[in-house]
Amino acid sequence: HELGTPLSTIAILARELELLHGEEDLPLREDLRTLRQQVEVCKSILGDLLRSADLASDREAAQTLDVLLERTRNRWQLLRPQVPLRVSCAGAPPLPAITAPQTIGQTLISLLNNAADACPTGVDLTGRWNQQRVIIEIRDQGPGLSEEAEDRAGEAFFSTKNGGAGIGLLLANAALERLGGQVSLLNHPQGGICTRIDLPVRMGIA
Incomplete structure (x- = not known):
């Protein structure tokens, strides 16, 4: 939770910036899109770490x-x-x-x-x-x-x-x-x- 909430906040802010400024600044839009993708990767890795912390569960x-x-x-x-x-x-x-x-x-x-x-x-x-x-x-x-x-x-x-x-x-x-x-x-x-x-x-x- 301590990591998941900040990551979600970053994703939301990146999306808002993309909507506000993406039309007139295409490079910025691409950078923000990449940022959101990387946040999703981080969230996925965090989820994997939480799941794999219990190796017995992962083995199933x-x-x-x-x-x-x-x-x-x-x-x-x-x-x-x-x-x-x-x-x-x-x-x-x-x-x-x-x-x-x-x-x-x-x-x-x-x-x-x-x-x-x-x-x-x-x-x-x-x-x-x-x-x-x-x-x-x-x-x-x-x-x-x-x-x-x-x-x-x-x-x-x-x-x-x-x-x-x-x-x-x-x-x-x-x-x-x-x-x-x-x-x-x-x-x-x-x-x-x-x-x-x-x-x-x-x-x-x-």
């Missing part, structure tokens, strides 16, 4: 992998519209169901931000699966990990950013470990860094 929900990736794409592109995001999902039917989708979706957004910071020209988000595991990979088109960084990639507080503390990766691993999964960093054979999420599979949604 499930989404198929393709739906999870598409919803993550839609949310993230509002945050980073200037960075192209290519999404693909492939595997033998049936589609796996992903438990705790709010938790995993928020983790994906954090990792996508890391990839976009490394390479703002484009990011790939792919999903695949077999009978035991679901693999979600985020690949940037940057220079990749140095040999030293690749050796340290599994360490706590490791970061690919200069001066970074590695908090994002640490939190991602903590969230995924509670779900029986893990996150790892490696160099992609075709270049760039691949952030790989490995999760136990669950087939079908009741």
Whole structure:
């Protein structure tokens, strides 16, 4: 409530300013529209945080992998519209169901931000699966990990950013470990860094 009310106020004020001044100032109208969209993203993230705070409740929900990736794409592109995001999902039917989708979706957004910071020209988000595991990979088109960084990639507080503390990766691993999964960093054979999420599979949604 303490965050939701100010966000709603910002959205209302932005809408009022858009109605008052948008007709004569088109750039302002676009900026205000973007502001309102970002407020909605913040409200959505806040809702996800409140829901995922109770992991047991989140575990009861499930989404198929393709739906999870598409919803993550839609949310993230509002945050980073200037960075192209290519999404693909492939595997033998049936589609796996992903438990705790709010938790995993928020983790994906954090990792996508890391990839976009490394390479703002484009990011790939792919999903695949077999009978035991679901693999979600985020690949940037940057220079990749140095040999030293690749050796340290599994360490706590490791970061690919200069001066970074590695908090994002640490939190991602903590969230995924509670779900029986893990996150790892490696160099992609075709270049760039691949952030790989490995999760136990669950087939079908009741």
